[in-house]
Amino acid sequence: MDAPNPDDDDVFEAQRERVERPMARLFREYGRDNAGYFGVGLFASVFARVLDLLPPLFLGIAIDAIIRQETTFSLLFVPQSWLPTAPREQLWIASGIVGGAFLFAAIFHWARNWGWNNFAQHIQHDVRTDTYDKMQRLNMDFFADKQTGEMMSVLSNDVNRLERFLNDGMNSAFRLIVMVIGIAAILFYLNWQLALIALVPVPLIAFFTKKFIETIQPKYAEVRSSVGQLNSRLENNLGGIQVIKTANTEPYESERVDDVSQDYFDANWDAIRTRIKFFPGLRLISGIGFVLTFTAGGYWALTYETTGTAPLMFTEPLTTGQFVVFITLTQRFIWPMAQFGQIINMYQRAYASAERIFGLMDTPARIAEDPDAEPLEVTDGRVAYEDVTFGYDYEPPSGPDNESSGEPIVEDIEFTVEGGDTVALVGPTGAGKSTILKLLLRMYDVDEGAITVDGTDLREVTIPSLRRQIGYVSQETFLFYGTVEENITYGTFGADHEAVVEAAEMAEAHQFIQNLPDGYDTKVGERGVKLSGGQRQRIAIARAILKDPEILVLDEATSDVDTETEMLIQKSLDALTEDRTTFAIAHRLSTIKDADTIVVVEDGRIVERGTHEQLLDADGLYANLWAVQAGEIDELPREFVERAARRRSEVDVEADDD
Known part of the structure; x- marks a missing residue:
């Protein structure tokens, strides 16, 4: 199998295309709540950089006024009469000011880092938690189209890239702005003519930066897509490591990882090639500016030193101290300009990540809760399916042509379960049994018809209250990493230990839990790998018993366990289903033969219903399924065998497509 091509298989491409101005949205939605940290970072950045400029400025003053004594020692905003006339005293004042500048600059640098880090970390936390919250509330069909690694890439890599830009990128950007404005102001103040020469590289840097942005932006989008594909492959393989080992397919999987890693390498190297050409180019342009300033300024200062006049077309004087300040500050001015490309580079990476994050956040939920929905109160537990039709891509008939689009998965489903009764759904694989129960949980909403509980349409009640019942x-069975007790109390977090033990006893789980190394405090491992399938299943049943729901849904709860474990689990289920409205899906028909009603589903429609005895007497699909499990294969009708073969092939084709 070929590795997915990120260019053709970016699962977030459609979402990204709908996002407008993601960085502006990031600041609008998350920056306001953290404006205080932003203000501290910005304020401290300005003053820290201004203080950083004082030492080279006073170096020039010291050379001209104190050492060479060519000019008068003066300080801005300080009356001349306040200043000493002796060079040694002037040197002490200059040294004190420079020392104070370093001290207060250090304080402001600390405040700058404190502000920017807080700003970035708080936004990173808020974005990650909001993205996860939005993601977990999306419909199940969203997760069917996405792999875990792709979603982890958004929650981890993309959010982290935002944090890096908000901290390092924003910090550097304001440092650059302050340095450029401050240095330019000092240079123009000292000698506006030489300042113009020092600023010659700026237009060229701006032009090349614009070209860099236009080129690098699509490349970073490809990198982010390829990262998601790589994470998905790694997550998939690590999750299926047992299958890989038992199938002896390590070389095959290594090749597949190599393919997706190569896709990431190619996309990333394409962006790197662009980046490594850009930054040396900026340094070359910056260096040319420095050479021009050094050559023109040196010749100028040398001529002024010997003749007392400015050379060529220059008219302003240039002292030795001013020239030293120019050389020192020009170097500080040019390198921040060259670093502007790094900031743009970080911005483009953050922009691509913000597109994916907000694209995910903006993914519409197929299920919309009515703003006026009321909490569900179950009295009798009567559940009714009323002409229910549903399909993932199905749209009911509408408009003047009265035609529908797409294919329904289940169609015209109608049955009623009285409070406290048990209904079993049986039928061939792919018949739509699980879909029918997912509609009850509102994993999806019906396209036609309605499902009611005690006469109330599920679309009129709040989703949390429905699922609580x-x-x-x-x-x-999925167990979370943690202890046995934590998994039993999952969803019923306030339960005390006595209630947990009682639920475990009813689930026939207490005895094996006691035999575990740490009892109820035993860690179950990732996904419960330290427990057997039957043990995990009984913990899940204990979890359901502790929840004490009004309605119970059992989706093939004993299909993957041995006969002895099935007997124990079935005993647990008998206690659990007593006096509750219960829905059960089962392939082992012996586990549901005592249900009050058995509904037989085929190709998304109900084809039979009744008790076990009534359906056997009817000699239809259910009777044939029962005969299969009883080993009476030779007595099955030819038509049933042919239909089973056809259904099996259709299921295999759908699995291959997935």
């Missing part, structure tokens, strides 16, 4: 036990 439903306990869900799935075939693929």
